[in-house]
Amino acid sequence: MNREELIKRYAAGERDFSGVDLSGIDLKNVELSNINLTGANLTGVNLTGAILADVEADNANFTNANLSKTSFGYGCYFRNAIFERANLRQAHFSEPDLSGANLKGANLEDAFLLGSGLINANLEGANLERTNLVESNLEGAYVEGSSIYEAYIEDEFDIIDGIIQIQKDASWW
Numbered sequence: 001m002n003r004e005e006l007i008k009r010y011a012a013g014e015r016d017f018s019g020v021d022l023s024g025i026d027l028k029n030v031e032l033s034n035i036n037l038t039g040a041n042l043t044g045v046n047l048t049g050a051i052l053a054d055v056e057a058d059n060a061n062f063t064n065a066n067l068s069k070t071s072f073g074y075g076c077y078f079r080n081a082i083f084e085r086a087n088l089r090q091a092h093f094s095e096p097d098l099s100g101a102n103l104k105g106a107n108l109e110d111a112f113l114l115g116s117g118l119i120n121a122n123l124e125g126a127n128l129e130r131t132n133l134v135e136s137n138l139e140g141a142y143v144e145g146s147s148i149y150e151a152y153i154e155d156e157f158d159i160i161d162g163i164i165q166i167q168k169d170a171s172w173w
Contacts, residue, residue, distance in 0.1 A: 019038070028047070028049055029050060034053075042065055048067070048070065052072050055072065055077070062082060068088065069089075072093045078101050086103070093114070098116055099121065102121075119141070124142055127147050128151045129148070
């Protein structure tokens with residue numbers, strides 16, 4: 001599917017794009033809400049500066065996608081989605097569910113992930129420099145080789161064998 005077809009169908013009221021192939025298309029600065037992208041192929045897609053809210057994208061593939069400066073509003077679900085080597089620099093998320101997501105090698109520098117659910121997420125080799133992870137749940141996240149320099153993380157945690165272990169007195173949501 002190309003940009004024109006997606007925009008046309010979306011404007012006509014269609015919201016279920018589960019399983020579609022949107023790989024490599026330019027969706028820069030689009031505004032999409034209440035959209036289902038479950039299992040969609042968004043490999044290499046350009047969503048720079050896009051505004052997305054109420055997105056269901058479980059198991060979607062965003063490998064090598066450019067999501068820099070993208071705004072993800074409330075109600076976004078990316079459970080088990082793949083964001084390998086995706087550019088999420090300065091992306092803004094509001095309480096997304098990224099449980100089990102694969103963010104291996106992703107660039108999240110200066111990203112805002114307030115209240116993110118990153119339970120059992122793979123952040124191996126990810127750039128988390130200056131990423132805001134306040135109120136986020138990182139229980140069981142794999143962070144081996146990740147850069148967390150100046151990341152904003154509220155609670156106390158340990159990294160054991162590359163896996164984040166919250167301290168017993170820490171409070172997670």
